Amino acid sequence: MNSSIYGWHLPPNVSAHGAAIDQLIHVVHWFMIALFIGWGIFLLYTLIRFRERPGRTASYESAKSKLPKLVEISVVLFEVFLLIGLSIPIWSKVKNEFPPAADSLVVRVVAQQFVWNIHYPGPDRLFGKSDPSLISDSNALGIDWNDPNAKDDIASINQFHFPVNKPVIVYLSSKDVIHSFAIPVLRVKQDAIPGMRIPVWFEAVQTGQFEIACAQLCGVGHTLMKGYVSIDTPEEFENWVKEQEAAKNL
Ligand SMILES: [Cu+2]
Secondary structure, three states: OOHHHOOOOOOOOOEOOHHHHHHHHHHHHHHHHHHHHHHHHHHHHHHHHOOOOOOOOOOOOOOOOOHHHHHHHHHHHHHHHHHHHHHHHHHHHHHHOOOOHHHOEEEEEEEEOOEEEEEEOOOOOOOOOEOHHHOEOOEOOOEOOOOHHHOOOEEEEOEEEEEOOOEEEEEEEEOOOOEEEEEHHHOEEEEEOOOOOEEEEEEEOOOEEEEEEEOOOOOOOHHHOEEEEEEEOHHHHHHHHHHHHHHHOO
C-alpha cells in the first residue's frame, strides 16, 4: 500500500460515486474561500474607513447602501443551490438508491475495539447465524459454524477484499462503542453504532491496496484500528475466497 497518497489534499478517488462528492467538496471550498476573502476585505475596509479621527463623532445609523443586502441574498441563494442542487441529489443517490443485492457483494462489517471484522456469506449468499455466546478469541463474531448457512462463510479480520466494478453492500454494526468506517479512497464514511445495522454501499472502479480507517475516536487503540482494503480483479477475488475457505478447513 502506498501511504503517500494520504496527504493534505484529497486522496485519489477510486469509487463510482466519488467524483460527485469531490465536486461538492471543491465547490464548497471555493465558495468558502471567496466568502473569506470578501468578508476579510469588507472588514479591513470598515476598519479603515470608519476609524476614529479627530473631529468626527460616531454615527449610529446604518449605511443606506443596498449592496450588503444584495450580497447577502446572493449568498443565501447560492447556499440553497448547494443544498438542493448539489448535496441532496448526491446524498439521496448514495444513501437511498441501493444497487440490487443480487448483483452485489453483500458483507457484514462489525467494528470492535480495535479491529474490523468482516463476514462474507459465501456463494450461497446467506449469512450463518451468529450468537454472542459463541464469541471467543478465534470467533470474534460468534458465528455458529454448525449452521448450514455458515458452511461457506468466511470471517476475516482487517482484510477486506472485494472485486472491482461490482457494487458492494456493507451492513455495518459495532460490538462495543461508536466507531466510524472510513475508506477515504472510496469516499465512504459511516458511523458504526452499537445496536444498529447500517447499510452502506459503494463500487470501486480501480484495483489496488488501500486502507480502512476508524474515523471516530473510540478508545486508546483508536489509531491502531486500521484495516486493509484490497480491490481485486474478479479472478484475484475468487482465488482469495478459495484460500480463505481452504484455511478454514485446515
Ligand atoms: Cu474505532
